[in-house]
Amino acid sequence: xxxxxxxxxxxxxxxxxxxxxxxxxxxxxxxxxxxxxxxxxxxxxxxxxxxxxxxxxxxxxxxxxxxxxxxxxxxxxxxxxxxxxxxxxxxxxxxxxxxxxxxxxxxxxxxxxxxxxxxxxxxxxxxxxxxxxxxxxxxxxxxxxxxxxxxxxxxxxxxxxxxxxxxxxxxxxxxxxxxxxxxxxxxxxxxxxxxxxxxxxxxxxxxxxxxxxxxxxxxxxxxxxxxxxxxxxxxxxxxxxxxxxxxxxxxxxxxxxxxxxxxxxxxxxxxxxxxxxxxxxxxxxxxxxxxxxxxxxxxxxxxxxxxxxxxxxxxxxxxxxxxxxxxxxxxxxxxxxxxxxx
Ligand SMILES: Cc1cc2nc3c(=O)[nH]c(=O)nc-3n(C[C@H](O)[C@H](O)[C@H](O)COP(=O)(O)OP(=O)(O)OC[C@H]3O[C@@H](n4cnc5c(N)ncnc54)[C@H](O)[C@@H]3O)c2cc1C
Numbered sequence: 001x002x003x004x005x006x007x008x009x010x011x012x013x014x015x016x017x018x019x020x021x022x023x024x025x026x027x028x029x030x031x032x033x034x035x036x037x038x039x040x041x042x043x044x045x046x047x048x049x050x051x052x053x054x055x056x057x058x059x060x061x062x063x064x065x066x067x068x069x070x071x072x073x074x075x076x077x078x079x080x081x082x083x084x085x086x087x088x089x090x091x092x093x094x095x096x097x098x099x100x101x102x103x104x105x106x107x108x109x110x111x112x113x114x115x116x117x118x119x120x121x122x123x124x125x126x127x128x129x130x131x132x133x134x135x136x137x138x139x140x141x142x143x144x145x146x147x148x149x150x151x152x153x154x155x156x157x158x159x160x161x162x163x164x165x166x167x168x169x170x171x172x173x174x175x176x177x178x179x180x181x182x183x184x185x186x187x188x189x190x191x192x193x194x195x196x197x198x199x200x201x202x203x204x205x206x207x208x209x210x211x212x213x214x215x216x217x218x219x220x221x222x223x224x225x226x227x228x229x230x231x232x233x234x235x236x237x238x239x240x241x242x243x244x245x246x247x248x249x250x251x252x253x254x255x256x257x258x259x260x261x262x263x264x265x266x267x268x269x270x271x272x273x274x275x276x277x278x279x280x281x282x283x284x285x286x287x288x289x290x291x292x293x294x295x296x297x298x299x300x301x302x303x304x305x306x307x308x309x310x311x312x313x314x315x316x317x318x319x320x321x322x323x324x325x326x327x328x329x330x331x332x333x334x335x336x337x338x339x340x341x342x
Contacts, residue, residue, distance in 0.1 A: 045195075049074040053181045053194040054158075055165050055207050057082060061200030062149035063100065068198070069157035076192060077153055078183060080164040085143035087223030087266050087300035089255050091240060092138050106144055108260040110136040111240045116253075117286070119245030127240075137240065141259055161185065168197065168210045203303035218303050219252065220273040222280045223266030225259065225298035226291055235290065236263050247282035254283035256290070262297060268304065276301070 050073050054065040057079025065077040091111070096102060114127040114137070127137075154160050163185040171177035178193035199207025203218030228236070236258040248254035254267035265287065267279045284291070 050196070051178075051194045052076070052196045052198065053078060053179070053192060054198040054200055055181070056199070056201035056205075057150050057160070058086070058146060058200060058202055059149055060202075061198070062146065062153045064198045064200055065158040066149070066153040066156045069153060075153075075158040076161055076181075076194065077150065077158045078161050078163055078165050078181070079150065080162075082147065082150065082162055083143075084302070085141065085146070085298075085300055086302050086304055087221040087264075087268075088142050088304055089223075089257050089266065090140045090142050090145070090259070090264065091257060092140060094135055094138060097138055100149075102138075102145070103148070106140055106148055107138045108141060108144075109139040109238060109258045111139050111238055111258065112136050113239045115239065115241045117241060117243045119247070121286075136238075139240065139257055139259065163190065165201070165206060168207065170210060203305050216305075217270050218305055219268045219270045220276050220301070221266060221268040221304045222276045222301045223264050223299075224280070224284075224296050225262050225264055225300075226294040227262040227297050228291060228294040232290060232293065233258075233261075233263070241287070243283055243286050245282075245286075247279070248286060249279050249282075254279065254286070256283075256287055263291070263294075265291065266300075273303075 052068050052073045053076045054061045054068065055078050057065075057077055061077060061079070065075050069075040090108075092102075097104070097107075112127050112131060112135075113125065116124045116126070118124075150160060161183070163183040165181055165183045166189075167182040169180035169182070171179065178195060179197050181192045181194060181197065183190050183192070197207060199205050199211065199213070201207055205213075208214070208216070227233075236256065239258065241256040243254040243256075249267045249269045249272075251271045252268040255264070257264045257266075265280075265283055267276070267283050269276060269279060272279075
């Protein structure tokens with residue numbers, strides 16, 4: 001479970017360590033359903049439960065909080081802004097539905113057709129040719145998925161705190177002192193002492209900095225939700241489009257993904273974050289005929305954990321949303337498209 005990457009762990013928590021997922025073949029990867037976390041008793045805890053704080057209520061944090069709470073750990077899940085959606089495409093690999101027990105009613109669209117469109121508008125269709133008859137790409141809205149995962153963590157016993165973590169006091173390595181999470185709730189300063197922390201606070205992670213977890217890249221993503229006239233929406237009803245080219249992103253792809261009653265048009269970049277609005281104009285230009293008459297109903301911009309194309313085999317996210325799935329395939333195709341090789 002990659003969530004544990006930024007884990008500050010004291011003791012009294014048992015889980016089976018696994019090698020990095022990237023090094024494992026699909027069949028060797030741990031199934032989150034069978035991952036068991038068990039809090040053991042200890043004289044140090046003097047009759048109380050082990051107490052954990054999970055910082056960040058995205059998919060990684062909520063999944064970690066759910067597993068900890070279900071394992072008998074007194075768990076606090078911190079999320080600074082539960083109502084803000086991330087401008088992430090929201091396409092997930094089909095295997096995630098089963099691995100993370102995602103209810104089917106959360107899925108907006110079953111995408112069975114994908115087009116990847118090159119800088120000179122060459123189009124490769126896949127999906128209908130590569131997917132088996134029962135396969136599809138589940139298309140979700142992140143605000144729906146994230147809120148479901150947080151609620152499920154709560155129903156497993158996690159305490160949810162809408163609050164911004166501002167600082168963490170880290171005890172010396174051999175100290176028996178707790179970690180102290182300083183945070184604000186409704187502008188009031190609070191603190192909470194815990195035995196362990198899980199950093200799942202996404203891009204620009206405060207936890208990673210505080211525990212000196214090393215450097216990693218993050219991406220900026222921009223996305224507009226656009227409600228289309230019915231006949232234009234019909235074109236996208238089971239179709240996802242990915243666009244590559246320097247006009248839409250120097251190191252990523254731009255997308256038009258169908259959602260419940262609208263499309264999400266967005267892009268991202270790791271290496272040229274300051275130009276993100278220009279890339280968004282680029283994707284709008286590329287699809288202008290297809291979205292003509294559409295009404296923008298929401299605009300989102302946010303740093304997201306993301307990987308540059310060279311590391312595209314897995315997202316550096318706790319729950320591995322997207323690993324080996326759509327994103328992976330798109331990145332590989334993108335590299336092919338860079339040289340316009342056919
Ligand atoms: C352009 C782009 C497109 C993408 N498209 C897809 C896609 O189609 N499919 C897919 O599966 N993946 C996609 N991804 C990847 C996906 O967005 C990430 O992998 C995923 O969001 C990681 O989840 P997470 O829980 O680790 O972090 P996040 O989702 O970023 O969650 C971190 C949470 O921590 C909270 N937080 C941060 N700091 C604090 C603090 N100090 N106190 C309290 N809370 C805090 C934040 O508010 C946030 O909610 C995309 C990424 C990018 C950049």
